[in-house]
Amino acid sequence: MTTKRLISIVLPWLLIVVVGLLSSWLRYDFIEPAGLAHLCDEGLSNRPASCGFRHFVVLGFNSYGFGIAALIATALALMLKKPAVAWLAAAIGLFALTLYCYYAGAIALLVGCLRLVRLQANRMPAPRNQYGHGNRQVKA
Template sequence: MSSRRLLSLALPWLLVIVAALLAAWLRFDLVQPPALAHQCSAGNGPAWCPLRTLAVQAFLSYAYGYAALAAAVLALLWKHIFPAWLAAALGAFALMMYCPDAGALALLVGSLRLLRLQATNTAPLGEHRHGDRQAQPQP
């Protein structure tokens, strides 16, 4: 397998990991620290307090979960790599950002769809699968 093909197979999974790491950073470094929450609520916090407020409002309204579920439905309806990756990435993000039910479902659906699409795109031509789709005589 060429390195270019290997990269095209690994890249979606690496980007899912990046989405999960981004969500972990957002949760543990921006949302959860009590000192930052007190500073932001007092009005004398750092410049990224509006980002923190937006992140908190999004998980309180379950927006991450709804986005992940919408991406999972899109991945089931549209058989392409991008919606499958999007469902897995948003599922991982939602899972980290306090939307575990919808996040887990979207991560599962997106991962399974991504695996399926990658398997059908890379399956070798075998005895029962012909690349040119011509009829073959039976022995």
Template sequence: MTSTTWQRAWPWLLLLLVALLAAYLRYGVIEPATMAQQCGGGHAPWWCRWRQWLVLGFLYDVYGIAALLATALALLWKRAWLAWLAAALGIIALQLYCFESGALAVLVGCLRLLRLQATRALPVDQHRHGQQQVHSQP
């Protein structure tokens, strides 16, 4: 693979990594009943506070709001990192129960990232060659 191919592939591979980490948070930390039982007792482990913050985050739609804010920024400013951030936060929101706003953020973020990558790949003077000649009558 060439270096430009790797440069275009890195954001998508990182999105896959974000999806795997978000799935681990949901299915490995939040949903297991054994985790909830360990945090329910009087002597809870140190990580129970972090688990509680994760749960409160999706109860108050924090992940969905963050994803929508990043999506709005990605639409306002044409930056690839903002588009990637919108898609990544959308994936996290999808995994952590904020599916409406997460789906919109993933869709818009991925489309914006694809568009920005495509405009970098196109040559600057794509249509100008045929438009240089001026005819007086059609």
């Protein structure tokens, strides 16, 4: 297996791990800390600049928007035979799963990962025939 082929197989999985780490940081260090929530809820004079982004993320999981996006990406991954779309479904599914959209995120993560594995397996070369060229003679 060449290095280029190995990178093309391993890179999507490493990027899914990176998405998981970033979404975990977003949940546990940016959304859940009570101190940041109180800073964003106070008056307009001393609000951090990140409160708008935090508000957008909170609205995203309160309205189940991340779960809907994950289900749409999953449907696209099932219709299209593109590894990038399967990766996107898995990544959005992991993001949604981490940010409180459990059911849709779990389905999208599972289907996206299974679809990505299948598409990667289809692009692999076929194994060599151990019996030669089909003439029923065993190679030494």
